[in-house]
Amino acid sequence: MTDKSSQLLLVGLTRALADPSGTALIAGRAAPGLFPCTTAGKQAAQRCRDEGYLTEDGRITDRGMYYLFNEVNPREILKDFVRVIESREKQIHELGAKVCTLLAGVEAMRGHLCHTLAHLEKQADLKALCRDFYQRSDEEIAPTLLCCIAARKAPDDMSLPELYAQACKFKPGLTIGTFHDALRYLDARGQIRLHPWTGPLYEVPQPRFGLLIGHQISYYVSGCGSGPDSDASQQV
Incomplete structure:
Protein backbone atom coordinates (compact mmCIF):
# COMPACT_ATOMS: atom_id res chain seq x y z
CA MET A 1 0.00 0.00 0.00
CA THR A 2 1.31 3.46 -0.89
CA ASP A 3 2.14 6.08 1.75
CA LYS A 4 -0.86 8.10 0.59
CA SER A 5 -3.22 5.17 1.15
CA SER A 6 -1.69 4.56 4.58
CA GLN A 7 -2.26 8.18 5.54
CA LEU A 8 -5.85 8.03 4.30
CA LEU A 9 -6.36 4.86 6.35
CA LEU A 10 -5.32 6.63 9.55
CA VAL A 11 -7.51 9.63 8.75
CA GLY A 12 -10.49 7.36 8.10
CA LEU A 13 -9.99 5.42 11.33
CA THR A 14 -9.72 8.69 13.27
CA ARG A 15 -13.01 9.91 11.81
CA ALA A 16 -14.69 6.60 12.62
CA LEU A 17 -13.49 6.79 16.23
CA ALA A 18 -14.79 10.35 16.63
CA ASP A 19 -18.18 9.52 15.09
CA PRO A 20 -19.40 6.19 16.57
CA SER A 21 -22.81 6.48 14.90
CA GLY A 22 -21.37 5.02 11.71
CA THR A 23 -21.04 6.41 8.20
CA ALA A 24 -20.33 5.25 4.65
CA LEU A 25 -16.83 3.98 3.96
CA ILE A 26 -16.52 5.72 0.58
CA ALA A 27 -17.78 9.28 0.13
CA GLY A 28 -20.35 9.95 -2.57
CA ARG A 29 -21.17 13.13 -4.46
CA ALA A 30 -23.67 14.32 -1.86
CA ALA A 31 -22.94 12.00 1.09
CA PRO A 32 -19.90 12.12 3.39
CA GLY A 33 -17.69 9.09 3.90
CA LEU A 34 -14.60 7.99 5.80
CA PHE A 35 -12.51 7.77 2.63
CA PRO A 36 -12.51 9.79 -0.61
CA CYS A 37 -13.76 8.19 -3.81
CA THR A 38 -10.26 7.86 -5.26
CA THR A 39 -8.01 4.90 -6.00
CA ALA A 40 -6.00 5.53 -2.82
CA GLY A 41 -9.18 6.01 -0.79
CA LYS A 42 -10.68 2.77 -2.06
CA GLN A 43 -7.44 0.93 -1.29
CA ALA A 44 -7.49 2.28 2.27
CA ALA A 45 -11.13 1.27 2.73
CA GLN A 46 -10.45 -2.23 1.40
CA ARG A 47 -7.53 -2.69 3.76
CA CYS A 48 -9.73 -1.66 6.71
CA ARG A 49 -12.19 -4.36 5.67
CA ASP A 50 -9.49 -6.99 5.17
CA GLU A 51 -7.75 -6.23 8.47
CA GLY A 52 -11.01 -5.97 10.44
CA TYR A 53 -10.43 -2.32 11.43
CA LEU A 54 -13.91 -1.19 10.37
CA THR A 55 -17.35 -2.72 10.03
CA GLU A 56 -19.29 -2.40 6.78
CA ASP A 57 -21.37 0.47 8.23
CA GLY A 58 -18.28 2.52 9.11
CA ARG A 59 -17.88 1.74 12.83
CA ILE A 60 -14.40 1.23 14.20
CA THR A 61 -13.61 -2.14 15.84
CA ASP A 62 -11.42 -2.88 18.85
CA ARG A 63 -8.74 -4.06 16.44
CA GLY A 64 -9.01 -0.77 14.57
CA MET A 65 -8.69 1.28 17.76
CA TYR A 66 -5.63 -0.70 18.84
CA TYR A 67 -3.97 -0.07 15.48
CA LEU A 68 -4.90 3.62 15.47
CA PHE A 69 -3.61 4.35 18.98
CA ASN A 70 -0.27 2.79 18.05
CA GLU A 71 0.07 4.91 14.91
CA VAL A 72 -1.41 8.34 15.72
CA ASN A 73 -0.79 10.96 18.41
CA PRO A 74 -3.91 11.15 20.66
CA ARG A 75 -3.89 14.95 20.30
CA GLU A 76 -4.69 14.59 16.62
CA ILE A 77 -7.60 12.30 17.48
CA LEU A 78 -8.98 14.90 19.90
CA LYS A 79 -9.18 17.44 17.06
CA ASP A 80 -11.58 15.17 15.19
CA PHE A 81 -13.69 14.73 18.32
CA VAL A 82 -14.02 18.52 18.58
CA ARG A 83 -14.98 18.72 14.90
CA VAL A 84 -17.76 16.14 15.31
CA ILE A 85 -19.10 17.75 18.50
CA GLU A 86 -19.28 21.17 16.81
CA SER A 87 -21.11 19.60 13.88
CA ARG A 88 -23.65 17.96 16.21
CA GLU A 89 -24.23 21.25 18.06
CA LYS A 90 -24.96 22.97 14.76
CA GLN A 91 -27.48 20.25 13.87
CA ILE A 92 -29.19 20.65 17.27
CA HIS A 93 -29.55 24.43 16.77
CA GLU A 94 -31.00 23.85 13.30
CA LEU A 95 -33.52 21.37 14.70
CA GLY A 96 -34.49 23.84 17.42
CA ALA A 97 -35.23 26.48 14.79
CA LYS A 98 -37.37 23.98 12.88
CA VAL A 99 -39.33 23.17 16.06
CA CYS A 100 -40.09 26.87 16.59
CA THR A 101 -41.29 27.16 13.00
CA LEU A 102 -43.53 24.11 13.38
CA LEU A 103 -45.01 25.42 16.64
CA ALA A 104 -45.77 28.74 14.99
CA GLY A 105 -47.47 26.92 12.12
CA VAL A 106 -49.61 24.84 14.46
CA GLU A 107 -50.62 27.96 16.39
CA ALA A 108 -51.64 29.72 13.17
CA MET A 109 -53.65 26.69 12.02
CA ARG A 110 -55.45 26.60 15.34
CA GLY A 111 -56.39 30.26 15.03
CA HIS A 112 -57.72 29.74 11.50
CA LEU A 113 -59.73 26.75 12.68
CA CYS A 114 -61.41 28.82 15.40
CA HIS A 115 -62.46 31.44 12.85
CA THR A 116 -63.73 28.74 10.48
CA LEU A 117 -65.82 27.05 13.17
CA ALA A 118 -67.31 30.40 14.17
CA HIS A 119 -68.75 30.84 10.66
CA LEU A 120 -70.14 27.33 10.26
CA GLU A 121 -73.77 26.50 10.86
CA LYS A 122 -74.36 26.52 14.60
CA GLN A 123 -75.18 22.92 15.26
CA ALA A 124 -74.84 21.41 18.70
CA ASP A 125 -71.93 19.13 17.82
CA LEU A 126 -70.02 22.00 16.19
CA LYS A 127 -70.55 24.16 19.26
CA ALA A 128 -69.01 21.49 21.45
CA LEU A 129 -66.04 21.14 19.11
CA CYS A 130 -65.51 24.89 19.02
CA ARG A 131 -65.53 25.07 22.83
CA ASP A 132 -62.62 22.63 22.87
CA PHE A 133 -60.55 25.25 21.09
CA TYR A 134 -61.98 28.53 22.31
Whole structure:
Protein backbone atom coordinates (compact mmCIF):
# COMPACT_ATOMS: atom_id res chain seq x y z
CA MET A 1 0.00 0.00 0.00
CA THR A 2 1.31 3.46 -0.89
CA ASP A 3 2.14 6.08 1.75
CA LYS A 4 -0.86 8.10 0.59
CA SER A 5 -3.22 5.17 1.15
CA SER A 6 -1.69 4.56 4.58
CA GLN A 7 -2.26 8.18 5.54
CA LEU A 8 -5.85 8.03 4.30
CA LEU A 9 -6.36 4.86 6.35
CA LEU A 10 -5.32 6.63 9.55
CA VAL A 11 -7.51 9.63 8.75
CA GLY A 12 -10.49 7.36 8.10
CA LEU A 13 -9.99 5.42 11.33
CA THR A 14 -9.72 8.69 13.27
CA ARG A 15 -13.01 9.91 11.81
CA ALA A 16 -14.69 6.60 12.62
CA LEU A 17 -13.49 6.79 16.23
CA ALA A 18 -14.79 10.35 16.63
CA ASP A 19 -18.18 9.52 15.09
CA PRO A 20 -19.40 6.19 16.57
CA SER A 21 -22.81 6.48 14.90
CA GLY A 22 -21.37 5.02 11.71
CA THR A 23 -21.04 6.41 8.20
CA ALA A 24 -20.33 5.25 4.65
CA LEU A 25 -16.83 3.98 3.96
CA ILE A 26 -16.52 5.72 0.58
CA ALA A 27 -17.78 9.28 0.13
CA GLY A 28 -20.35 9.95 -2.57
CA ARG A 29 -21.17 13.13 -4.46
CA ALA A 30 -23.67 14.32 -1.86
CA ALA A 31 -22.94 12.00 1.09
CA PRO A 32 -19.90 12.12 3.39
CA GLY A 33 -17.69 9.09 3.90
CA LEU A 34 -14.60 7.99 5.80
CA PHE A 35 -12.51 7.77 2.63
CA PRO A 36 -12.51 9.79 -0.61
CA CYS A 37 -13.76 8.19 -3.81
CA THR A 38 -10.26 7.86 -5.26
CA THR A 39 -8.01 4.90 -6.00
CA ALA A 40 -6.00 5.53 -2.82
CA GLY A 41 -9.18 6.01 -0.79
CA LYS A 42 -10.68 2.77 -2.06
CA GLN A 43 -7.44 0.93 -1.29
CA ALA A 44 -7.49 2.28 2.27
CA ALA A 45 -11.13 1.27 2.73
CA GLN A 46 -10.45 -2.23 1.40
CA ARG A 47 -7.53 -2.69 3.76
CA CYS A 48 -9.73 -1.66 6.71
CA ARG A 49 -12.19 -4.36 5.67
CA ASP A 50 -9.49 -6.99 5.17
CA GLU A 51 -7.75 -6.23 8.47
CA GLY A 52 -11.01 -5.97 10.44
CA TYR A 53 -10.43 -2.32 11.43
CA LEU A 54 -13.91 -1.19 10.37
CA THR A 55 -17.35 -2.72 10.03
CA GLU A 56 -19.29 -2.40 6.78
CA ASP A 57 -21.37 0.47 8.23
CA GLY A 58 -18.28 2.52 9.11
CA ARG A 59 -17.88 1.74 12.83
CA ILE A 60 -14.40 1.23 14.20
CA THR A 61 -13.61 -2.14 15.84
CA ASP A 62 -11.42 -2.88 18.85
CA ARG A 63 -8.74 -4.06 16.44
CA GLY A 64 -9.01 -0.77 14.57
CA MET A 65 -8.69 1.28 17.76
CA TYR A 66 -5.63 -0.70 18.84
CA TYR A 67 -3.97 -0.07 15.48
CA LEU A 68 -4.90 3.62 15.47
CA PHE A 69 -3.61 4.35 18.98
CA ASN A 70 -0.27 2.79 18.05
CA GLU A 71 0.07 4.91 14.91
CA VAL A 72 -1.41 8.34 15.72
CA ASN A 73 -0.79 10.96 18.41
CA PRO A 74 -3.91 11.15 20.66
CA ARG A 75 -3.89 14.95 20.30
CA GLU A 76 -4.69 14.59 16.62
CA ILE A 77 -7.60 12.30 17.48
CA LEU A 78 -8.98 14.90 19.90
CA LYS A 79 -9.18 17.44 17.06
CA ASP A 80 -11.58 15.17 15.19
CA PHE A 81 -13.69 14.73 18.32
CA VAL A 82 -14.02 18.52 18.58
CA ARG A 83 -14.98 18.72 14.90
CA VAL A 84 -17.76 16.14 15.31
CA ILE A 85 -19.10 17.75 18.50
CA GLU A 86 -19.28 21.17 16.81
CA SER A 87 -21.11 19.60 13.88
CA ARG A 88 -23.65 17.96 16.21
CA GLU A 89 -24.23 21.25 18.06
CA LYS A 90 -24.96 22.97 14.76
CA GLN A 91 -27.48 20.25 13.87
CA ILE A 92 -29.19 20.65 17.27
CA HIS A 93 -29.55 24.43 16.77
CA GLU A 94 -31.00 23.85 13.30
CA LEU A 95 -33.52 21.37 14.70
CA GLY A 96 -34.49 23.84 17.42
CA ALA A 97 -35.23 26.48 14.79
CA LYS A 98 -37.37 23.98 12.88
CA VAL A 99 -39.33 23.17 16.06
CA CYS A 100 -40.09 26.87 16.59
CA THR A 101 -41.29 27.16 13.00
CA LEU A 102 -43.53 24.11 13.38
CA LEU A 103 -45.01 25.42 16.64
CA ALA A 104 -45.77 28.74 14.99
CA GLY A 105 -47.47 26.92 12.12
CA VAL A 106 -49.61 24.84 14.46
CA GLU A 107 -50.62 27.96 16.39
CA ALA A 108 -51.64 29.72 13.17
CA MET A 109 -53.65 26.69 12.02
CA ARG A 110 -55.45 26.60 15.34
CA GLY A 111 -56.39 30.26 15.03
CA HIS A 112 -57.72 29.74 11.50
CA LEU A 113 -59.73 26.75 12.68
CA CYS A 114 -61.41 28.82 15.40
CA HIS A 115 -62.46 31.44 12.85
CA THR A 116 -63.73 28.74 10.48
CA LEU A 117 -65.82 27.05 13.17
CA ALA A 118 -67.31 30.40 14.17
CA HIS A 119 -68.75 30.84 10.66
CA LEU A 120 -70.14 27.33 10.26
CA GLU A 121 -73.77 26.50 10.86
CA LYS A 122 -74.36 26.52 14.60
CA GLN A 123 -75.18 22.92 15.26
CA ALA A 124 -74.84 21.41 18.70
CA ASP A 125 -71.93 19.13 17.82
CA LEU A 126 -70.02 22.00 16.19
CA LYS A 127 -70.55 24.16 19.26
CA ALA A 128 -69.01 21.49 21.45
CA LEU A 129 -66.04 21.14 19.11
CA CYS A 130 -65.51 24.89 19.02
CA ARG A 131 -65.53 25.07 22.83
CA ASP A 132 -62.62 22.63 22.87
CA PHE A 133 -60.55 25.25 21.09
CA TYR A 134 -61.98 28.53 22.31
CA GLN A 135 -63.92 29.89 25.29
CA ARG A 136 -64.57 33.33 26.77
CA SER A 137 -61.36 33.25 28.84
CA ASP A 138 -62.04 36.68 30.35
CA GLU A 139 -65.34 35.52 31.89
CA GLU A 140 -64.75 31.84 32.63
CA ILE A 141 -61.07 30.91 33.01
CA ALA A 142 -58.97 34.02 33.70
CA PRO A 143 -60.19 34.57 37.31
CA THR A 144 -59.38 30.95 38.12
CA LEU A 145 -55.83 31.30 36.81
CA LEU A 146 -55.27 34.50 38.77
CA CYS A 147 -56.50 32.82 41.94
CA CYS A 148 -54.19 29.82 41.44
CA ILE A 149 -51.18 32.08 40.84
CA ALA A 150 -51.97 34.22 43.89
CA ALA A 151 -52.44 31.16 46.12
CA ARG A 152 -49.00 29.74 45.33
CA LYS A 153 -46.50 30.36 48.13
CA ALA A 154 -43.26 29.26 46.44
CA PRO A 155 -40.79 32.08 45.64
CA ASP A 156 -39.96 30.92 42.12
CA ASP A 157 -42.09 31.37 39.01
CA MET A 158 -44.93 28.91 38.43
CA SER A 159 -44.59 26.53 35.49
CA LEU A 160 -47.48 26.37 33.04
CA PRO A 161 -48.02 22.61 33.60
CA GLU A 162 -48.35 23.27 37.36
CA LEU A 163 -50.79 26.14 36.78
CA TYR A 164 -52.85 24.01 34.39
CA ALA A 165 -53.06 21.18 36.94
CA GLN A 166 -54.24 23.59 39.65
CA ALA A 167 -56.81 25.21 37.35
CA CYS A 168 -58.26 21.82 36.38
CA LYS A 169 -59.21 21.26 40.02
CA PHE A 170 -61.67 24.16 39.70
CA LYS A 171 -62.47 23.83 35.98
CA PRO A 172 -62.61 20.10 35.10
CA GLY A 173 -62.36 19.50 31.39
CA LEU A 174 -60.25 22.62 30.79
CA THR A 175 -58.47 22.22 27.45
CA ILE A 176 -54.93 23.37 26.79
CA GLY A 177 -56.21 25.58 23.98
CA THR A 178 -58.57 27.43 26.32
CA PHE A 179 -55.83 27.58 28.95
CA HIS A 180 -53.48 29.25 26.46
CA ASP A 181 -56.20 31.70 25.37
CA ALA A 182 -56.71 32.77 28.98
CA LEU A 183 -52.97 33.29 29.46
CA ARG A 184 -52.81 35.50 26.36
CA TYR A 185 -55.80 37.48 27.61
CA LEU A 186 -54.25 38.07 31.03
CA ASP A 187 -50.84 38.88 29.55
CA ALA A 188 -52.37 41.45 27.18
CA ARG A 189 -54.12 43.13 30.15
CA GLY A 190 -50.89 43.21 32.17
CA GLN A 191 -52.30 41.00 34.93
CA ILE A 192 -49.59 38.33 34.65
CA ARG A 193 -46.01 38.08 33.44
CA LEU A 194 -45.03 35.22 31.13
CA HIS A 195 -41.42 34.05 31.28
CA PRO A 196 -39.60 32.10 28.54
CA TRP A 197 -37.98 28.69 28.56
CA THR A 198 -34.26 29.53 28.38
CA GLY A 199 -32.79 26.07 27.95
CA PRO A 200 -32.55 23.91 24.81
CA LEU A 201 -35.97 23.19 23.30
CA TYR A 202 -35.40 19.45 23.37
CA GLU A 203 -35.20 19.62 27.20
CA VAL A 204 -38.68 21.14 27.70
CA PRO A 205 -40.35 18.69 30.16
CA GLN A 206 -43.88 18.95 28.72
CA PRO A 207 -43.72 20.72 25.32
CA ARG A 208 -47.50 20.80 24.80
CA PHE A 209 -47.82 23.41 27.58
CA GLY A 210 -45.31 25.80 26.00
CA LEU A 211 -47.02 29.01 24.81
CA LEU A 212 -45.62 30.56 21.65
CA ILE A 213 -45.91 34.36 21.63
CA GLY A 214 -43.93 36.00 18.85
CA HIS A 215 -40.59 34.20 18.68
CA GLN A 216 -40.60 33.26 22.37
CA ILE A 217 -41.83 30.05 23.99
CA SER A 218 -43.20 30.92 27.44
CA TYR A 219 -43.13 28.17 30.05
CA TYR A 220 -43.44 30.03 33.37
CA VAL A 221 -45.81 32.64 34.79
CA SER A 222 -45.92 35.03 37.74
CA GLY A 223 -48.46 37.51 39.02
CA CYS A 224 -48.24 41.28 38.67
CA GLY A 225 -49.74 42.21 42.03
CA SER A 226 -52.69 44.52 42.27
CA GLY A 227 -54.15 46.25 39.23
CA PRO A 228 -57.41 47.69 37.93
CA ASP A 229 -58.82 44.21 37.48
CA SER A 230 -57.13 42.42 40.39
CA ASP A 231 -60.46 41.84 42.14
CA ALA A 232 -61.14 39.16 39.52
CA SER A 233 -58.52 36.99 41.23
CA GLN A 234 -60.77 36.75 44.25
CA GLN A 235 -63.33 34.76 42.24
CA VAL A 236 -63.08 31.18 41.01
